[in-house]
Structures are given as structure tokens and as C-alpha cells.
Amino acid sequence: MSKLNARIAAITLPALVLPLAFFVQPAAAACVSNVASWDMLWMRAGPSARSPRVGGIGPNACGVRVIWRSCARGGRWCKVRYRGRAGWVNMRYIDEGGDEAGMVRSNACVVNVARGDVLWMRSGPSARYRRVASLPPGYCGVIVRNLCRSNWCLVHSLDGAGGWVNMRYIGFR
Numbered sequence: 001m002s003k004l005n006a007r008i009a010a011i012t013l014p015a016l017v018l019p020l021a022f023f024v025q026p027a028a029a030a031c032v033s034n035v036a037s038w039d040m041l042w043m044r045a046g047p048s049a050r051s052p053r054v055g056g057i058g059p060n061a062c063g064v065r066v067i068w069r070s071c072a073r074g075g076r077w078c079k080v081r082y083r084g085r086a087g088w089v090n091m092r093y094i095d096e097g098g099d100e101a102g103m104v105r106s107n108a109c110v111v112n113v114a115r116g117d118v119l120w121m122r123s124g125p126s127a128r129y130r131r132v133a134s135l136p137p138g139y140c141g142v143i144v145r146n147l148c149r150s151n152w153c154l155v156h157s158l159d160g161a162g163g164w165v166n167m168r169y170i171g172f173r
Helices: 003-023
Strands: 028-032 041-044 053-057 062-069 077-082 085-090 103-110 119-122 131-135 140-149 152-156 162-166 170-172
Touching (some): 053 077
Antiparallel strands (some): 062 077, 077 085, 103 140, 119 131, 119 162
């Protein structure tokens, strides 16, 4: 390689690669928000509500990975991966601070629940709301989010299930 070609390569290569750093973002952990407890966030084949459904994510679910942003539709759509499936969702239903910024603690465990019983996660902050998931006694790995009403807080398990629980059944290690 001649000195001239080496200089051109030294200048051209960074000029080509550096802009890619601004477009390729690491997958961000996120949670579903603003979805009714009885509804589902539908992943779509393309960045439009008219695109075919390719999968669904339950309300308050965490562990959603944002893998691509689109400038289509004013940048409101992003491609996500959840439990092995990929699809497009509208960003108004994604809370990107969910797994990190919205977390109070991640080392929580289910306590004060009798053996053979379960701690029910609810669709809202009281026992009057619908049961959406359950946690067994002694289960550790509960992520407590920074959203509480009275003594009820929004939590998620490591597998992505989420809902509201009474904090008298959550202990911290």
C-alpha cells in the first residue's frame, strides 16, 4: 500500500464508521406503559397501526428491548424484541426508563406469604383490581418500580410479568 493510499484510508475509514455510531444504539431495556390492564400492546410487522400483528406484550410487562428506531411517522415507532419475537410498537406505550431509571430496588423478595399460596399481582393498586400474574412465596428477583400509591407499588418479575402488589409482602435483602 502506498503512503498516499494509507493516508486516504486513515482519513476515509473513520469518516465512514463514525457516523454509524450515532445510528446504531444498544438495545435498551424498557417496560410497557399506558396500556389498559385488559388490553395488549400489539407488535406490528411495520411502523404503522395498520400493519399486521406479529405478537403481543401484556400491560406493565418489562424486559422489552428497543432494537431500532424509525424516523417514520415522526419518530413515534420503534422496533422491539420481547420473549424472542420482534415487531414495531408505538413509543407512547414504551417507558425506556422502566428497567433502570424507574427502578427503586431489584433485590426484593416475596415475604409473609404462606407455603402453597401465592402473591397476586393486580392490574391496579388495590385488591379490588383483577389478578394479572402471581409470585410464589420466597421468590427473589422482584423489581420494584418508582410508582406507588398508598402501600401498593408496581413491580415486575425477572421473566417480565408485572402488576401491583401490597408492599407488606415484599422484603429487601
